[in-house]
Amino acid sequence: MRSLCLSAFILSWLVGASAYAIDDSDVGIYVVVHRDGTLTTKSFRLVKGDKNWKVEDRRPDGSWVDVTCTGNCVLGVSGPDDIKRFFLSTALAEIVPTCVHNTAFAFCRYSLVKDPKFRGYIFVALTEQKPISLRLARVAPKK
Numbered sequence: 001m002r003s004l005c006l007s008a009f010i011l012s013w014l015v016g017a018s019a020y021a022i023d024d025s026d027v028g029i030y031v032v033v034h035r036d037g038t039l040t041t042k043s044f045r046l047v048k049g050d051k052n053w054k055v056e057d058r059r060p061d062g063s064w065v066d067v068t069c070t071g072n073c074v075l076g077v078s079g080p081d082d083i084k085r086f087f088l089s090t091a092l093a094e095i096v097p098t099c100v101h102n103t104a105f106a107f108c109r110y111s112l113v114k115d116p117k118f119r120g121y122i123f124v125a126l127t128e129q130k131p132i133s134l135r136l137a138r139v140a141p142k143k
Helices: 002-018 081-085
Strands: 029-031 039-047 051-059 062-068 095-101 105-112 115-125 130-139
Touching: 029 115, 039 130, 051 105, 081 095, 081 105, 095 115
Parallel strands: none
Antiparallel strands: 029 039, 029 130, 039 051, 051 062, 095 105, 105 115, 115 130
């Protein structure tokens, strides 16, 4: 009976954790959106490698460079406690985010509480003071 309860707990944890994960449909090129709603020239792409998610920055010559660190700071699935750390409770009353993160930043997809079919993206810089969120616009799917 104990092993059955433990198995049920582990299964529910795994299902809950996967609810907080981005997926292959999120692979693509993104630009940062300015406060006034215009698109900036800062672009990057989210790539799924063999084992981990990676973020690549666009160089002035148009090439891409991997800016995801290795070791203890690879991008991992963000759980419920991570999500609460990234966003204010007032924001979480309006959005439902799913993220991957490392020690420096998080990449998040979100839907609206009032419109679950809506899909938006946010980059969260994990500073020492408080997280700083930047709205993103997806400009191209996976290539």
